[in-house]
Amino acid sequence: MSFSDQFFRALDVAPGDRREINAFAERSGVPVARLRHYNDANILPSGEDLPRVLAAAGITELELMLAMGRLSRETLNAIQANAATIAKLLEPQPASDAQPQTATAAPRIALETDLGRLYQGDCMDLMPTLDSDSVDMIFADPPFNLKKLYPSSIDDNLKTERYLEWCESWLTECIRLLKPGGALFVWNLPRWNAELAAFLNGRLSFVHWIAVDIKYSLPIQRRLYPSHYSLLYYVKGPQARVFHPDRLPMQVCPHCAGDLRDYGGYKAKMNPKGVNLSDVWWDVSPVRHAKYKRRNGANELPLKVLDRVIELSTDEGDLVFDPFGGAGTTYMAAELKARRWLGIEIGPTDDIVRRFTELEQDRKILANHRKELNALFPTEVLIARERTGWWTTESIRNKPRNVKNNLNLG
Ligand SMILES: C[S@@+](CC[C@H](N)C(=O)[O-])C[C@H]1O[C@@H](n2cnc3c(N)ncnc32)[C@H](O)[C@@H]1O
Structure with missing residues (x-):
């Protein structure tokens, strides 16, 4: 940087x-x-x-x-007060020796399903061809400018201001494409999202800075251990058209399914449908194991993240767009969740195409993950707690005698 x-x-x-x-x-x-x-x-x-x-x-x-x-702020205020004069001063002058623009390759269709279409090409060539106010949700996980080698050989080592300029150009297009009430999610390192949030704040409504608890580098001397990705969540207009967050199971001991803390008199008030989703996502593990990776070396996000985002911000049939395909996790999640989708990847798209031929694997992963949601105790945990005598929603409401009502009794 x-x-x-x-x-x-x-x-x-x-x-x-x-x-x-x-x-x-x-x-x-x-x-x-x-x-x-x-x-x-x-x-x-x-x-x-x-x-x-x-x-x-x-x-x-x-x-x-x-x-x-x-x-x-003071300088910005002065600029605002002199907007007309300064705008004239900054108006781009047509260069006398302007070269004709070299035509870039138009994105080509790499994959089509009943619900979606994947292009191969540069998102900055595709987005200007799409209609304003036409997309329900956009999820963007761009390269982080960390000198990473991508199969597409994109330059991942831009000067800081060039990288931010590039981000602002695709964000501007994303903002134009979003329908009123539509949602934009931007996944990046906190260092970059702090800058991108400042840009977005004047163009969309801020909803959340979601901290996704994943350790992404080795500990660095004289620095805190970097342990969260930032997921910016914005909507177009005053509020989101769709908002249905999943509820999470209560965290229990992985061995005995018992309580991890003393819930005291609070148990009776706990929603049997689960715990409210917060803006700290602590339950996401990176896709590390080769068996689950859809693309070698890609910064592939877990299906769980996209499932959560899509569930939160869209209805079935809505249109989801992701300008940075990678291993195609957004497209797969959208397909499995019956949303329409549109995507593009500048590098090779074979891995995404192959992933769609093996769609059942992702369907299984998604189903396994979803059966844990929207219940305070998923079925297996509930059975284990009943067996070992830990409280359950039913036991608390009926107040039976021999239930471990707090950790001291455990
Ligand atoms: C961090 S990865 C996205 C990973 C993806 N979210 C997933 O879970 O699989 C970023 C991707 O954006 C692609 N990319 C970079 N610049 C692009 C551009 N201008 N247009 C389209 N794709 C681009 C890179 O080749 C890379 O595959």
């Missing part, structure tokens, strides 16, 4: 010239290491460093902020 040297350029210092950087450090009194940090992370200097940098460069704070693209 790096920027395009906006800081050094604003100071009129050549980014690759050590002598110039050293000279600026000496002139300003700000150590080279700190100057490099401001440049590499595109961070505005603060404290004593700020006036020193400004004086040495002979620029104002506003000029530095503008050059680095780090605008304060």
Whole structure:
């Protein structure tokens, strides 16, 4: 993750010239290491460093902020107050030596079912061809710009601002495609979703930042262990047209099916249909085992995530769109759940096509997962609890004598 040297350029210092950087450090009194940090992370200097940098460069704070693209609310307010003048200033000028645009390959159909269609190609070529306000739900899990090697050889090591620019371009299309009341979900690292949320906040209604508890890298020195993906959830217009979250089973001991905490007098109030889905999803495991992977090396999401999202935000027959196919998990979940779907993958699509020929495997995984939902105690757990004398919804309501009503009795 790096920027395009906006800081050094604003100071009129050549980014690759050590002598110039050293000279600026000496002139300003700000150590080279700190100057490099401001440049590499595109961070505005603060404290004593700020006036020193400004004086040495002979620029104002506003000029530095503008050059680095780090605008304060105050600057934004000033821009709003002068919108007409600034818009004229920024209007793109037709270049006199403009080259004719090279035609990109139109996406080609790679798979069709009764419910959906998969294209092979660039989502930015497909989306402009789709109607505004036509899609009920969009799920997007883009590359994370982590220098990963994709089969499509896409550049996964863009400068930070280029990556964000690219994300904003496909998000703008997603927003246009969504029906009023439709939902947008964006799966990414917290670092990126913090930026994308700021963009989306002015265009859609924020519903949730869902933290999906999955450890995704090894522990890093002097950092907390990265343990959640961010799943942004937005809707178009003031509220969602569809909202039916699944209810989850109560967490019990995996060995004895007993309570993990003391529910005290709260048991009687617990909904027999299960626990409310929260904005922390702790029950998702990554697809690691080769047996379950649909594509080698793909960042394939578990079917469970897509099942939950689709159940939450769509009805049968609704149209689901995912611009980043990968192993096709969204399309498979939509197909199995009787939603219409549309998708595209820029790389090879054979794995998705093969996955659809083996659809029964995914159907089984989905059915196994769904039988655990919308009951406080799924059948097997209920039987185990009755056998070992733990409380159940029925036992609490009928208050039998020999039931373990709390952990102390266990
Ligand atoms: C993180 S993966 C998606 C995984 C998917 N959610 C799943 O569960 O299988 C991102 C995918 O987006 C594809 N991709 C990247 N840029 C694209 C573009 N411009 N248009 C379409 N697909 C793209 C990549 O090739 C990669 O397969």
